[in-house]
Each structure stands twice: as structure tokens, then as C-alpha cells.
Amino acid sequence: MSLGTVSNVLNKPEIVAPKTRDRVLQAIEDLGFIRNEAARQLRAGRSRTIGLVVLDIGNPFFTDLALGVELAATDAGLSVVLCNSGESITREEHYLNLLQEQRSFGILITPVSNKLTRIDAIRRRGTRAVLVDRGSSGRRCSVSVDDITGGRLAAAHLLDNGHKRIAFVGGPMGLSQVSDRLDGARKAAAEAGLAEDRMIVLETPALNVAAGRHAGERIAAISKTRRPTAVFCANDLLALGVLQEMTRRRVNVPNELAIVGYDDIEFAAAAAVPLTSIRQPSSQLGDAATKLLIEEVTKPAEHTHRQVVFEPQLVVRDSTRPP
Amino acid sequence: MSLGTVSNVLNKPEIVAPKTRDRVLQAIEDLGFIRNEAARQLRAGRSRTIGLVVLDIGNPFFTDLALGVELAATDAGLSVVLCNSGESITREEHYLNLLQEQRSFGILITPVSNKLTRIDAIRRRGTRAVLVDRGSSGRRCSVSVDDITGGRLAAAHLLDNGHKRIAFVGGPMGLSQVSDRLDGARKAAAEAGLAEDRMIVLETPALNVAAGRHAGERIAAISKTRRPTAVFCANDLLALGVLQEMTRRRVNVPNELAIVGYDDIEFAAAAAVPLTSIRQPSSQLGDAATKLLIEEVTKPAEHTHRQVVFEPQLVVRDSTRPP
DNA sequence: CCCTCGTAGTGAAACCTTTCATCTACCTCG
């Protein structure tokens, strides 16, 4: 029995005679043989695993996104390694090295930094990469949601409700998601004839609940006459943090402070005061990015870089609803 | 320049002369050499990646656990593949095959089924596995939280508050976490002299928010005189679902229905009515399991199977607090 | 001055799969 035949049984069963095939399958069963993926990879020069690098695995937005990626990958016979950069450049770097050493099928990444030189270098070395939740110029593929529109929707909603002093909570500003959402909000303010400096910006070190609570403290510390009447948070985790802090201090939401979040995670609707938020098609984002990556890797000839942009959607709930 | 020397520079730099070492490192830099992990694995017979198989990556309990695993793994120079079985035996099976083909360093798994034959078979074939969030007999390593005590704590708390009609919401019963928590609750009821059949059991198909909402509908459908005055949910996602449904139907929590969750996820405290819950040391669970696995794999001689059990802790919040 | 020892580096084998050119045996048709 030749090794080549065994390989054919496993990979192209149709070219081997049925009775030989059965004999081989029987032997595999009897011996408890399990093929060695490392050797396959070595031979193929590329693995069957997609690397997905996200900013924060504790953020349900990214787990939803990962779900979409996983589904699309499994459909194509690929698997997914989930890497959590935790918004740290060092950790992102670490994972990118790892994925290169593993000769990943390709990389889906929400980059920590604005500088994409590192990613371009990787692409030049042969590992394909698609940006997720982050736009790009024509030199790469990307799948994102229009964050400027999202920011504008959020701020316009608050302005429509008569708010004049609006705060933006988010950071670090190096994340384009954050700066784009702020830009959108500023645009809405300008369109409504509001002076630029009327928008207070509270920059946070991260996009999580703890940072939100801290921002909440800072807002509460502002004297009541100058305190903003509404905040727009760069994501729902921040918004939940701000909300928690307001509840603790008995600041009424939405009467004393209206809150808009971003992402519309499942828990936004279940919050102490159900959160108004900007919905993003998170799992579709993952699905589209995965398909783009697979196309780029498997059909490099006919592939042209594309920038898919989804539209965000305002979901109004009690946190901004005037009584 | 021999290949063996290059290998030594990368793996045991101290045994190669400094000037040769620098020459090699320079060449690596110039050529943009990236070592091939597949070849290393093939040679080593084992990969440097731990497989972590969880029930539901959308459940923050498991992302916290994964965080603990990732930290401990990174410390030991290992990486983690996160696999989401989604409580499906088929998908669990699929991932277990994948991890075996990849000759994983080892597997950390919260199994879907009570039957551990599959996992024992894998262990016999040489891939080590540690059970997470799930106890075990002495034949394997496991790291878990005492779910019987947890269930008892939850139910005892409700009984202390004077509740006589208590419902348990959770499922599928095949998950030992669910059945153990129910057993604990029943013990508490028995200790309080409550008849067995006074505990209504609503079995759910999964442990997520949607299943919780559905269970909420079923509870609300019970006539007010016979309706339970309190529910104990097998996890926080279910509890949030029940709570959402009650809010929608204007059933007051905790006055008309008290709710206890389980896991104490971050969002439990931020819920419409902050949830009483049973706290588990989720990331410690991951950390301990990873260390146990590493010991089992790297020091098989001196390793003896251990069953680490953590203690759960009751956290009281408004969802059970009498006004 | 020669022998021994130790350090630094070498080269080949092994890990397991896939691929492809080659070969065999059998069947068909003239």
C-alpha cells in the first residue's frame, strides 16, 4: 500500500478504486490514524486557519463579528484563530508575528493604530490581510461601517431633541472608529448651527465599561449649569459605564443626562435605562470580510481590492426619550 | 553557514559564539526570514497552541475565562485557539477533530455532553485535555466551581427572603453546570422544609438571552395566584432575558418576581434592575486550568491528576432586594 | 613538542504529507 494512495483516499477519493478506498478507510479506522495538519501545511506552504485580530474580545460587538467570521470560514473548510490585541500595539505586533510564523491563510484585523505600515509589510511578504471595522484606501480590501454617518446620526438625534450642550466620550483618538464618530458628530453640530466648542470632548484611554464609569465621574463633577445635557459615547460599553455612574449618583437619565451609545450590543436593550444606540451589522461585517479574504487568497488573478461599507442605523430607546 | 547553527541562534542563542550569532541575526534581518511554525511543529510532534473549546463565546463568562487562559498561555510562550461549540455536539466533535489534526499542545474544554468517552479517547491518543467549568472523577484534571453550593446559595437566599414558590430556569439538563445548580437549589429547598414539587422547573434549549425571554413568557402566562414569586436562572443571560420580558410586561422585579442569575457577568450589575447573581472566579478558572494543562504536558512524570474546585459567592443586588 | 580536552560549528536524518511522473495490469478493438 503506497502512501500516495492513502493521500488520494483522503483528498481525492473519486480517483481511487472503491475497494482500495474501503481497505484504506478500514485501516485508518483500525489504526486510529489522524492526519498531521502540520505536515499538510508544510507541504502546502500555507495553513487553513484565518487569523482574526480584534481590539477587545470582551466587547460583544467583536464576539458577534467573530461569529460571522467563524461561520463563513467553516463553510469554506477553514478555521479561525481569535487574537485579542486588547488595544495594545505590543500585543497586536506579537499576534501578527505569530500569524506570519504560522503561515496563516490570511488575516482579518481591526488595527490598533492608524499607521498601516506594519500590515502593508505583511501583505508584501505574501500574507493577505483584510481590514475589518475600518475603512481603507484602494490599496487594500476593507469592510467597515460608515462611522462618520453613524456619528452624525447620533448627534443629530440629540440635537433634534433640543440638546445644546453635548459631550463626546471616547478614545483613544488613534482609533479611526473613534475619531470618525467624533467627526460625524461635529458635522451634525455644525449643520445645526452649533458652535464647534460647544461640543465637550472627554477622551478615554479605552473603550470599556470602567473607562465609561470614569468618564461619568468627570461629567458629574461639572457644575450643573455648565454640565452637558447629553453624551454621545463611542461605544455601548462606555455608555453603560456612564449610565452606571449616573444611576449611582442619582442623576436621572434621560432627563438630566441623555445618553447615546454605539454598536447596539445585546446588553444595550437590557440596561438600567435601555440605551439608544447606533446599530452595526456586526456578524455581516465578519461574513463579508471573510469572503473577501478567501477571494483574495484563492483567486488572486481576478481579485481587485474592494472597500465594502455598510450603513449604520439609529435605534432609539429610553436613554434619550424625553418623558 | 549550516542550518543547524541558524536553528541554534534562534533557540539556544547562548551556545553559539557572539560574532556568529550577530552574523546570523543580520542575515535574518536582511532576508526578512520568518521561521515556519508548521515545520517546527512537524519536527516537535506537537504544536505550541492550546485549544480552548467553550459552550458560547457570546457569553461574557466564557470570554472572561478565555482572558485568563490567554494570559497564562502567553506567559508560557503558547498561544490559544478559541473554539465555540455553541452547545452543539456536532460542532464540538468538529473542533476536537481539528485540534487533534493540529496536534494541539493540549485541550481545555467545557464539554457539551455528560459523556466524556470522546475526550477520554483523545487523551488515550496522546493529546492531553483538562475539563474547565466542569468537575471530574480522579482520572482526569479539572477546574471547576462548586455548582451545587452555588445553586444552594441562590435558592437559600430566595428562601430566606420568604419566597415559597420558586422556579428554576435552565437547560439543557445534559450540561452538568445546569443539573448541578438545580440539585443545589433542591437541596436548599429540602433543608428549608419545602416540598420537592414546589420547585417549578422550566427547561430551556440553551443558556442565552433569547431562551430567557421565552422562559419569561411562560412564567408570565401562569395565573397570578400560582405563579412563582422568584426564579433562579442557571446563568445571567437567561436572567437578563427573563428580566427583559418582565419589564416589557410591566411585571415588577423584585416585588412580583425576584430573580437570581449565575456567573455575575459585568452586565448583570448594569441591568434594568441590577441582578443578584452567583459570582464565579472566571479568569482564575482559565488560569488554573491552563497551568494544570501545561504541567500535565511538560512534566508527565511528576504529574498527578487534580480536581481544582473554586467556591462561588452570592452577590445581592436589587433584583431580589425586598423594597 | 605532543596529547588531551573543550568549544563551536557541521551535516545528515527524521518528522509526515502531497504531487507528479512513471509504471503495471488489464481491457478493448482491430
Place this chain on the structure above:
DNA sequence: CGAGGTAGATGAAAGGTTTCACTACGAGGG
């Protein structure tokens, strides 16, 4: 009955790393 054709099986090479037995060389001791 023989030539040609084909389906099916074979064997060797390649892929990159690590390991280990081995060599070469220089220094120090007798």
C-alpha cells in the same frame, strides 16, 4: 493474438526545522 489505451497504483522528491553524533580547531598541561 497483439497493439494501444486507460484506470489505478507506485515511489521518490520536496517542504523547513530540530537534533545529535561528529569534526575541526585552538588552548593548556605534561
